[in-house]
Amino acid sequence: MSSPVITRRFRATRWAVVSLASALALAACSGATSSPTADTITSAPAPATPALILATTTSTQDSGLLDELVPAFEKATGYQVKTVAVGTGQALTMGQQGNADVLLVHAPAKETTLMEGGYGVDRRVVAHNYFLVVGPTADPAGIGTAKTATEAFTKIAAAKATFVSRGDGSGTETKELAIWEKAGVTPKGQAWYLQSGQGMGATLQIASQKQAYTLADNATLTANASKLKLTSLVKGDPFLLNIYHVISVNPAKWPKVNSVGAKAFTDFVTSSAGQELIAGFGKAKYGQPLFVADAGKNEADVK
């Protein structure tokens, strides 16, 4: 059959491969499980259910806010947050289906529907900033002179200039569609209207590459500005107000949600510590704060 030397070599190689693979796998497992919990110094007793699913917008993720806010919350409370940045539309659906514990979203109309359905509780204002209409510096549709977003969108439609929409049911898209409605335009199906179906960061990239117009929130735009070839053309329109709310998923509808954790998160982002973090976010890196902290205010008072 086969000579003993070759059999031995093959066996040795096999064992080497198996042991290497297992060693690496073990290292990975221990690396994966120990890093989130090993070095969290908590100032509060460890929570009963540490895992908390936060469903949120892509703008809070792509602007970098969550990279600061979530670790601060985890450190203060000992919760282990699973942040799923999927866009407001999907986040609200996840809340409705009980697949998330707490939501951080920015589509007030859709949120109201969720609250009316009884799926959300303890909805509180967190912060706000503004949307901007951005586009190529050359501005082929000439919207630079427009005073309102509606005027700008009307000009874009008239010039049939390329516009990239989120197209993903997000808070940004909700605002964008509201502006189109105000302008009396139906952009869907038109050749110049593109729908990326992706998050804010990715959509801005597409708009930059195609030198097209789009609607973006100030935070994501500022955080990504250095990598984009776009300018903000219309700002300051009160209609472009962008308010963020935090909503806990109703445990009465979905008993399995981590309602204690959701309340802890809600309390944190509306506390003075959380609000200070939000208000200061971006100042050092971009020279201007990217959000205005609004906890405790009525929605009507937020400007």
Added chain:
Amino acid sequence: MDELVQITLLSLGVSGIATAISLLIGLPLGTVLALSVFRSRGLVLSVVNTGMALPPVVAVLAIALMLWRSGPLGDLNLIYTPTAIVIAEVVIATPVILGLAAAGIGQLDSRLQLQLRGLGASRLQTVWWLWREARLSLVAALMAGFGSVISEVGAAMMVGGNISGQTRVLTTAIVLDVGRGEFGAAIELGGILLALAFLVNGILTWAQQSGQRR
């Protein structure tokens, strides 16, 4: 740097474990499929081969629907954990390993099996020697299985959630960086992923070729 090492080890660990499990499931089943004779064998082979072409995103969607809290397995709290990614990757890699193993063994001369039995080998010993004989194809099947999961983005994203420090792997980190316009970082991660794939396949190829008599 810490995060980079953690992401790399997680990628390797998750894909490695998934491939190992797929091997444990796929190799015996593939062997059975290759060696047994039954009426619907052709049909089963077709199904398995279709499984190789199965769009990963479809398989993962089915798994996500089951693992979400609102799904039947929601209570296990597996969603957005590395375990969920392993499960998804096992579903993707098993048909690949199964199909290629079945092909590799099925291609052996059928008289070899008879000869082994004739020399007094037990069932298990026969299978063992057939595996040794077909090892070129079997290691190739292993490499194909590993290749199909190390590069998997959709699976890791949908059931893993791309959560920093917990379920972010090389592929999902690349997508995140591209979305943020950090192309330099994305290319770096891509390079690491390629190097990793090359390293693993290099070891496997060496193992495959070194046992050769010719």
